Amino acid sequence: xxxxxxxxxxxxxxxxxxxxxxxxxxxxxxxxxxxxxxxxxxxxxxxxxxxxxxxxxxxxxxxxxxxxxxxxxxxxxxxxxxxxxxxxxxxxxxxxxxxxxxxxxxxxxxxxxxxxxxxxxxxxxxxxxxxxxxxxxxxxxxxxxxxxxxxxxxxxxxxxxxxx
Amino acid sequence: xxxxxxxxxxxxxxxxxxxxxxxxxxxxxxxxxxxxxxxxxxxxxxxxxxxxxxxxxxxxxxxxxxxxxxxxxxxxxxxxxxxxxxxxxxxxxxxxxxxxxxxxxxxxxxxxxxxxxxxxxxxxxxxxxxxxxxxxxxxxxxxxxxxxxxxxxxxxxxxxxxxxxxxxxxxxxxxxxxxxxxxxxxxxxxxxxxxxxxxxxxxxxxxxxxxxxxxxxxxxxxxxxxxxxxxxxxxxxxxxxxxxxxxxxxxxxxxxxxxxxxxxxxxxxxxxxxxxxxxxxxxxxxxxxxxxxxxxxxxxxxxxxxxxxxxxxxxxxxxxxxxxxxxxxxxxxxxxxxxxxxxxxxxxxxxxxxxxx
Numbered sequence: 461x462x463x464x465x466x467x468x469x470x471x472x473x474x475x476x477x478x479x480x481x482x483x484x485x486x487x488x489x490x491x492x493x494x495x496x497x498x499x500x501x502x503x504x505x506x507x508x509x510x511x512x513x514x515x516x517x518x519x520x521x522x523x524x525x526x527x528x529x530x531x532x533x534x535x536x537x538x539x540x541x542x543x544x545x546x547x548x549x550x551x552x553x554x555x556x557x558x559x560x561x562x563x564x565x566x567x568x569x570x571x572x573x574x575x576x577x578x579x580x581x582x583x584x585x586x587x588x589x590x591x592x593x594x595x596x597x598x599x600x601x602x603x604x605x606x607x608x609x610x611x612x613x614x615x616x617x618x619x620x621x622x623x624x
Numbered sequence: 625x626x627x628x629x630x631x632x633x634x635x636x637x638x639x640x641x642x643x644x645x646x647x648x649x650x651x652x653x654x655x656x657x658x659x660x661x662x663x664x665x666x667x668x669x670x671x672x673x674x675x676x677x678x679x680x681x682x683x684x685x686x687x688x689x690x691x692x693x694x695x696x697x698x699x700x701x702x703x704x705x706x707x708x709x710x711x712x713x714x715x716x717x718x719x720x721x722x723x724x725x726x727x728x729x730x731x732x733x734x735x736x737x738x739x740x741x742x743x744x745x746x747x748x749x750x751x752x753x754x755x756x757x758x759x760x761x762x763x764x765x766x767x768x769x770x771x772x773x774x775x776x777x778x779x780x781x782x783x784x785x786x787x788x789x790x791x792x793x794x795x796x797x798x799x800x801x802x803x804x805x806x807x808x809x810x811x812x813x814x815x816x817x818x819x820x821x822x823x824x825x826x827x828x829x830x831x832x833x834x835x836x837x838x839x840x841x842x843x844x845x846x847x848x849x850x851x852x853x854x855x856x857x858x859x860x861x862x863x864x865x866x867x868x869x870x871x872x873x874x875x876x877x878x879x880x881x882x883x884x885x886x887x888x889x890x891x892x893x894x895x896x897x898x899x900x901x902x903x904x905x906x907x908x909x910x911x912x913x914x915x916x917x918x919x920x921x922x923x924x925x926x927x928x929x930x931x932x933x934x935x936x937x938x939x940x941x942x943x944x945x946x947x948x949x950x951x952x953x954x955x956x957x958x959x960x961x962x963x964x965x966x967x968x969x970x971x972x973x974x975x976x977x978x979x980x981x
Contacts, residue, residue, distance in 0.1 A: 536664045548748070550668040552659060552783035552791045555798075562795060566788065569796055571830075572857025575789025577800040582661075582781045615787075 463489035533557035560609060594623050626697065626706045628713070636713060637740060639944065641936035643759020647927045648875055650807040650847070650940065652765045653714075654864075655754040656773050657792045657801035661781040665793040666730065666746050674732030674746045681745050684779035685736055690772040694738035699729040705959050708949035710735060711837070714756070718837065720747045740765070741772045748793050749801075751776070760875070762804060762868050766860070789856060799856025802863055806871050807836070811846040811924045812881030813874075815893070822877060823848075830854055831870055836916075845916030845943075850874065886928055897925035905976050909965040915946045915972065938979050942972060 463471045469489035529541040538550030540558055549555065555562060566573040597620050604613040638651040659665060660680065663673050685691035699707055699721055707721040707729065715735055722729035736743040744752040753776070755769030783791040789799035797803070813819040823833055832853040835843040850871055852863050885893045900921030904910075910918075923939050925931035944950060946968050948959045955967050 536668055538668060546667070548667050548793045549665060549791075549795065551664040552661060552785075555785055555788055555791050562788075566795055566798065566856060570799065570854040570856035574787055575785070575799045575856055577789060577802075577859040577863075579786075580777060580782055580784040580790065582784070583778055 461487050463487060463492050465489070465492035528561060531558060531561075560612065563611070594620065597623065626702060626709065628709070636944065638756045638758040639937065639940045640758055641940055643757055643761045643764075645875055646759040647923070647936050648809055648878055649760040649871075650809065650943075651714075651756055651758060652761045652804070652806050653754055653756045654762070654765045654769050654802065654804040655752050656769060657749040657790065657797045657803075658751040658753065658773070658776075659783040659791060659793070660750045661783045663750065666748060666750060667793060669746075671731045674730060677750050678732045678734055678745050680780060681736070681743065681751060681776075682734075684776050685743065687779055688772070688775035690741060690768075690775045691736060691738050691743065694736040694743070697735045697737075699733040699735065700731050702729075705949050705952065708959065709953060712947040712949050713944065714837070715742055716744055717747060717752075720744050740768045743772075743776075749797070760806060760871065762806075762864050765804075766864060770860075797855050799854075800858070800860050800863060802855055802860055803851050804864055804867050805834070805849045805851035806867070807847060807849050808871070808874065808878075809845075809847055809920065809923060810874070810878050811920050812878045812885055814846050815885060816881045818877065818881055822874060826850065826870070827853075829866075829870055831867065844913055845920040847916075847920070882924070882928060893924075893928070894930055897921050897928070897930055901925060901931060904972055906973070907969045910969045910972065911965055912946055912948060912968070915968065916943070919943060934976075934979060938975065942975060946972060 461471045463469050464486050465488055469492075471487035471489055526544075529539065529544070531540040532538070533550055533554045534557065535553035536550035538554055540561060543549055543554070543558065549558075563573045597616055601613055601616040601620065604610075604616055638653075641647070641650075643649070643652070660677055663669060663677055666674065666677075669677070682696065685694050697710060697716075699710070699716065702710075704723070707716070708723060710716045711718055711721045711723060715737065718724060719727075720729065720733050720735070722733070730746055732746040734745040736745065740756050742754045742756070744754070753769055753773055755765040755767075755772070757765040757768075785791055790801040792798050792801055810819060810822075813822055826833060830853050831850055833843075834849040834851070836845070836847045836849070850867070852867050855863070858866070900918040904915070904918045904922060919939055919942055922931060922934070923936070926934055926936060926939065945954060948964060951957070951964060951968055951971060952959045952961065955971065957964060957967060961967070
């Protein structure tokens with residue numbers, strides 16, 4: 461398939477954007493994708509050092525889709541645009557507010573979006589009861605399916621399976 | 625001027641070169657990024673939030689086993705020269721000290737220190753806990769730190785997410801919030817021109833390098849800080865093991881490079897080293913950067929047993945005390961004094977004469 465933008469080179473990337481409730485899928489070649497601010501795996505591989513450095517820190521936020529710029533954290537009021545510009549999140553709740561965008565970013569930054577280190581138990585919190593955790597996860601799964609967030613749903617399903 | 629003698633060792637026990645591989649590795653430092661639940665992250669927080677965060681951290685520290693009696697420095701109430709002093713001593717970041725041009729420390733910016741553990745408050749994250757040890761000592765540095773973290777975590781509510789781990793202002797630190805770095809002297813690899821390959825290799829195994837003062841600082845005097853690049857998706861132990869394995873390899877390469885230099889180019893290397901020593905001993909005016917580069921040569925000479933009667937500890941001390949704020953403080957000058965290079969040269973001469981004769 462030829463690139464939708466230049467109509468010259470072979471398309472290697474499918475870019476799906478949601479604008480005004482309608483879904484637009486663009487098929488782009490590497491150059492046009494980069495021009496639109498999409499980092500291609502091909503480019504990252506060509507220059508391991510350069511690619512890695514730009515993918516870290518502030519540069520990485522350019523990977524976030526501008527279509528979702530207005531998304532706002534209800535707790536601190538920061539928008540996804542603020543995050544793109546500063547490279548810093550506003551508060552802990554931003555991680556939930558920008559969940560699906562961050563998941564993708566974290567995977568690119570760290571090669572994973574799942575914490576496997578020490579599990580923190582705060583003061584006054586009992587050891588998390590696995591039964592309660594299971595109920596919470598099932599509740600989150602229902603909401604994810606309702607919101608058609610299938611990527612999140614798949615992850616939740618995996619975690620439920622582990623607990624069960 | 626602030627009284628650093630409040631800290632039993634001036635916060636610099638890591639300088640004594642007593643740790644493993646002390647002639648190649650200056651220090652090992654590990655930091656953990658933590659934020660308090662219920663407060664916006666430092667950059668978005670209001671001044672009242674920042675001061676509330678500081679109060680809560682101070683109260684928790686006072687009630688904890690590991691940080692009770694910690695010395696507190698309020699960066700937002702210190703003169704620039706004092707803030708620079710703490711930065712030169714590797715106790716606070718440039719950001720916390722507000723040392724960038726036009727910058728001021730944020731209200732509520734503070735440092736708590738007790739023994740090998742330090743806590744920066746209201747830096748990019750609410751808490752940046754760090755543990756520092758002399759030489760190559762990842763496990764020892766982590767033991768101190770983990771205990772302090774557990775202590776504070778029982779008394780404060782940290783922001784934690786079952787999937788993303790510890791939540792941090794910048795997503796590059798999320799997960800474990802752990803960054804371990806080893807400050808290592810690699811003149812052998814630089815002289816044999818192997819350093820480029822080594823540094824490029826690091827990025828392929830998920831590590832990164834920085835200069836003497838960490839993030840954003842330049843490499844001077846052949847000192848490199850090697851650290852983990854990612855913080856999420858691996859456990860604390862895995863991150864430390866991995867860094868440890870790679871650093872051991874880099875040390876081995878450095879030792880090999882030194883052997884090669886001594887075997888194939890001894891006359892050239894010896895000449896470089898003695899010239900560096902000679903300049904340090906007899907110069908009448910010297911910049912900090914030149915001092916660093918010359919100290920690098922002398923340090924190599926000590927490591928190769930070409931120079932004797934000079935301890936690595938003395939070289940480490942020179943590295944710290946020839947920095948502008950330290951030197952100015954010692955000699956009763958201001959950091960902007962145009963005579964500082966002359967004062968520095970005299971100071972270096974005095975120290976070297978006292979020890980090496």
